Amino acid sequence: MTPDSPHPENAGPEATPDATNDRGTATPTAARLLGRGTWREARYVAQLLRTETVGGAVLLAAAVVALVWANSPWSGAYSTLRDTTVGPHALHLDLSLGTWAADGLLAVFFLVAGIELKREFVAGDLSDRRKAALPIAAAVCGVVLPAVLFVVTALVVNRAEGGALGDVLRGWAVPTATDIAFALAVLAVIGTHLPSALRSFLLTLAVVDDLIAITIIAVFYTESVALLWLLAAAVPLAAWRMLLRRRITNPAVLAVPALLAWGFVHASGVHATVAGVLLGLLVPVNREVEDDPDRHSLAERLEHRLRPFSAGFAVPVFAFFAAGVTVGADVGAVLRDPAAVGVVVGLVVGKAVGVFGGTWAVARFTRAELDEDLSWTDVLGLSLLAGVGFTVSLLVGELAFGTGSERDDHVKLAVLAGSLIAALLATVVLRLRNRHYRLVEARETADLDRDGVPDVYDESCERA
Template sequence: MSDNPSPSKATKLLSRGTWREASYVADLLRTETVGGAILLIAAVAALVWANSPWRDAYATLRDTVVGPASLHLDLTLGTWAADGLLAVFFLVAGIELKREFVAGDLSDRRKAALPVAAAVCGVVLPAVLFVVTVLALTRGDSSADVGAMLRGWAIPTATDIAFALAVLAVIGTHLPSSLRSFLLTLAVVDDLIAITIIAVFYTETVKFLWLLAAVVPLAAWRLLLKRKLTNPLLLAIPALLAWMFVHNSGVHATVAGVLLGLLVPVQREAEDDPNRHSLAERLEHRIRPFSAGFAVPVFAFFAAGVTVVGGGFADAVTDPVAIGVVVGLVVGKAVGIFSGTWAVARFTRAELDEDLSWTDVFGLSVLAGVGFTVSLLVGELAFGGGSERDDHVKLAVLAGSLIAALLASGVLRLRNRHYREVYARETEDRDLDGIPDIYEQPR
């Protein structure tokens, strides 16, 4: 039998990946589950503190300015979390993206087309629904500043990797690993689109000399990694310089994190060898605990602290922007991702893998409506951190994410029951090498 698939054979959507990929996703899920729990604790702590009698102390801490003014780095702690710590989050996202498309199962263009198409549709439709909702709710209201409201169109476009994977790990203990891989890749592509939106649409002025200067530390970062010089202190120098130059250019500083991640070398031979750990894998392994366990939770702590007592909640539920965010996350994400996946199957030679059902895809599409980190960041950029409308956005993001998580839980729990018996049989059927036979069957 030929190793190459027949040209007439249809590509299976969401088909089972390699054992290495399944193992990688399983390890990632364990990390992100813990990170998601810490993220949730940080967000709840911020909400409790911001609505306690000591709420002024929370605001004082968030707005405390630290850093050298001579380098234009005299920033509040909240800004340091959004611009600095989130750059680490996007650094990890950049490494993930490169590994997936250079050496992962999605290096196959036919497989990559599915999550890319789904991610694009899952960005476009929430944005469109946000705009439609705001315009519909402000029709005839001459006092509404519709132009200012529409600045938030990108808020419901991003999926939060940590929260979504944490929810999936809890409710989907027996769901196929291909669904988890799809969600991971979808969220990574989602983040790349989101950071592009931030760079293009939420950058008011660009100082090109600073951007040009950032090329030097970025090149140094790449050179050090190519020569396998991975001392953390050594790598921190060009990384921090690149971040500072991008920050001073007027482009959001998290863009530097993505660029650094994309510049990490990825060797396909090392990635394909289960007995080796590639440079990209080792670097990601080192940085991820800091990102998931500290950087993102600290950002969440400073971003989620919105005061809802004293009328704040009542104002939020009537704000067209807040309603648009919830509609975008709950309806736009689910319909956009599901329709994008269906369109790939309908208009190409691809078809859904026989082990899965469209109900699985729908449940995952609903789960992608769990938006938090990037949505909160875009809200701050659109309306200004600490503003009344930004507080409404925070409540909307929390509410929309909670609704999406609950709806997805209902759908995926039903599918989880179906797969429980299937996975029980597979885990019993192992060879001496410890790899389930199902991963060694020809596809």
């Protein structure tokens, strides 16, 4: 089935059968936004949801431990641990543990994101330009509006406080990122009966969001670039690609070009996490294998191996070293800091209005309509949930203001506060919708065929 096929599981905005007029001729009907996907897509989202839910719980626990420790009588020990330097000085890799977590472990997170992005572009929702229009528009609006609101809010607060602007505007990108682990974890808890199309939309939105985030980091937060080191990274990247094309997946063998590529990118001055995305995008993806629910592609197997390490260890360790800021006497300073206030407004208001507005714009300026089984209240709930920014937001804050600086600490507290507010607002909206879908889902899943596939998905296949 081609990407441009008008069938419900491939079109997006999802196509619906043509109606007939009084003359008996077909008249085109409006396409559907956020329509039901395929059974394979529903299973994939469900599996990913379980992994990210556990990862989100571990991430939350790591952040809470860091906050408690950093505000305890033993806070000095936390700072000492975070600032402990390890690594070979001769290779300029004598970095603190906090930096290793941000530059090294997060590269694994972006490697998984790169693989996921490649799969989406080749065989997923983003492979169909019509289906990709919605999450791309929502993601772009969900990046642009928070950035604009950050700048406007920061300027207003700075003028009211009468202080110097300084480096405030360097943090414009902090509220632009959605944390997929936290967002999916919240969705798994509060939206147990929400349609899988909503979860797929949030997942695809987050994938595009990650791509935009790493592009922002590479372009706007790179002070200088050593081109020779960057060109040298092409060699291990090519070796990585060659090994995978030859189906050589031994972890010890693949680690060699991966580590070399990371080291060269780090030495070039570009943030080392960019190497992770490049490695992920170079993983071969076979459309035919990806479309077969009974086969597992190389990219899928590699992602399956790396995701537990990324979600269960790499990201939580980064959160542990990044979230340990002192609370208390700093609250007043945070409320007066233009950057901190801008981050909260960007995450809570900018993300929600941006994602919702982008989705509405696709419906308004195309022939698409929201799927009849959904409500715009569902879109509002997901838009609020997109304001849960943590991992990448903390990373951008460190790059913008410097790790351990006073403003960086203020921004970290603002990221935590903004994410919490967004999650609570999303919980209120989505819990109300979850009650409605509980009965709907019970009716659909009660009648199963012998193959264990709900009839509603079989009907989609029959229409195809």
